[in-house]
Amino acid sequence: MKLVFWTIGNARTASTRLRVHQYLPLLQQDGIAVECHEIPKGFLQRKVLRLKLPKAGHLFVQKKLFGPRTVSDLRRHCTRLVFDVDDAIYVDGEGSQRNQTRFAQITRAADSVLAGNPTLAKATADPKKATVLPTPVDTDVFSPGPWSDRDPNCVAWIGSRTNLKNLDLFFPAFEQHRKQFPKTHLVVMADRAPEPCPDGVRFEPWDPESEKALLKRATLGIMPLYDTPFTRGKCGFKILLYQAAGLPVLASPVGVNPSLVLGGHELANDSEGWVQGLARAFETPDDLRARGEAGREKVHRESSLTALYPKFRDLIT
Missing domain, CATH: 3.40.50.2000 (Glycogen Phosphorylase B;)
Structure with a gap:
C-alpha cells in the first residue's frame, strides 16, 4: 500500500509537522510506503501534482480548501480520500460563504475526515464520516525535567x-x-x-x-x-x-x-x-x-x- 500526503506546509510548519510528519516514520515501520508533497500555491503547479497521483491510491489532504473541479478530480483519482482539519477554516470573512461552501464540498467528497476536536467534526458536511483525532504530542520528546x-x-x-x-x-x-x-x-x-x-x-x-x-x-x-x-x-x-x-x-x-x-x-x-x-x-x-x-x-x-x-x-x- 502507498499513502500520498498533500500538506499545507513543510516539516517546519507547525500543523504539518505535528499532524503529518510525526506519523510518517511509524507508518514506514509498519511497512506502509508514504509520499509527501507540499501543496503548491499556483494553479498550474497543483494541476501537475494532481496528474502525478497514482490511480487507485490513498490520498490524505491536509486542510486545503479546493474548488469543486479539483475536488472532483481528486475523488476520481483515488480509492480513498481522507481530509484532515485542525482549524475552523470554514469561517469566512463578512459577506462571504466561499470557505464554508468549499469546506462542505471536500468533507462531503471525502471517505473520512479527521477533525482535531468535536467542534470541527460537527461542522463537516457529514459528521458521521468525521472522527475526532487530537493533535498528538510526542511525550518521549517532551518530558518533564527535575x-x-x-x-x-x-x-x-x-x-x-x-x-x-x-x-x-x-x-x-x-x-x-x-x-x-x-x-x-x-x-x-x-x-x-x-x-x-x-x-x-x-x-x-x-x-x-x-x-x-x-x-x-x-x-x-x-x-x-x-x-x-x-x-x-x-x-x-x-x-x-x-x-x-x-x-x-x-x-x-x-x-x-x-x-x-x-x-x-x-x-x-x-x-x-x-x-x-x-x-x-x-x-x-x-x-x-x-x-x-x-x-x-x-x-x-x-x-x-x-x-x-x-x-x-x-x-x-
Whole structure:
C-alpha cells in the first residue's frame, strides 16, 4: 500500500509537522510506503501534482480548501480520500460563504475526515464520516525535567505571530500580578516579539531546542484565547504541550480547552480570573508540581503520539 500526503506546509510548519510528519516514520515501520508533497500555491503547479497521483491510491489532504473541479478530480483519482482539519477554516470573512461552501464540498467528497476536536467534526458536511483525532504530542520528546531545576518565577507562552494578539487578554492581569510578585516574568516564544512588549515580558525566538529548554525551565504555561467562531475551532495544542512537559496550565475556557485542563482552577474567564489564577499558582508552589504531574499523566494517556498512532493508521489505510 502507498499513502500520498498533500500538506499545507513543510516539516517546519507547525500543523504539518505535528499532524503529518510525526506519523510518517511509524507508518514506514509498519511497512506502509508514504509520499509527501507540499501543496503548491499556483494553479498550474497543483494541476501537475494532481496528474502525478497514482490511480487507485490513498490520498490524505491536509486542510486545503479546493474548488469543486479539483475536488472532483481528486475523488476520481483515488480509492480513498481522507481530509484532515485542525482549524475552523470554514469561517469566512463578512459577506462571504466561499470557505464554508468549499469546506462542505471536500468533507462531503471525502471517505473520512479527521477533525482535531468535536467542534470541527460537527461542522463537516457529514459528521458521521468525521472522527475526532487530537493533535498528538510526542511525550518521549517532551518530558518533564527535575522540578527543582525550574525557575519558580517563569511563565511560558509558545505560539506564532498570528496568535500574539491573544496575549492582550493576559497582559493587564500580568501587570497587576507583578505588583505583588515583581520577580515573575513571562517568556514569549514565537517567530516575532509582541508589540509593544510590556515590562516583565521577555521574547525568545522559536526553535525546537529552545522550545524544549523553556518547557523544562518554566513553572506555568498559559493559553489566553479570545472567544470567536474561529478560535472555538482551536485544538488546544499549547495545553497538550505544556502538560507533556509537566507544566501546570492556565487557559481561557474557549473551544476544546475546558476538556483538556484538569478542572476549573486551570481556567480564567476574564481579567479577574487571570489575576486569581496567577495568584493561586504562585502562592501554592507545591500544588503546581502536583498539577503538572497529573497533566502529564492525562496527556500521555489521551493525546500522546503513542496513544493516537494506531487510530490514525487505521483511519487512513
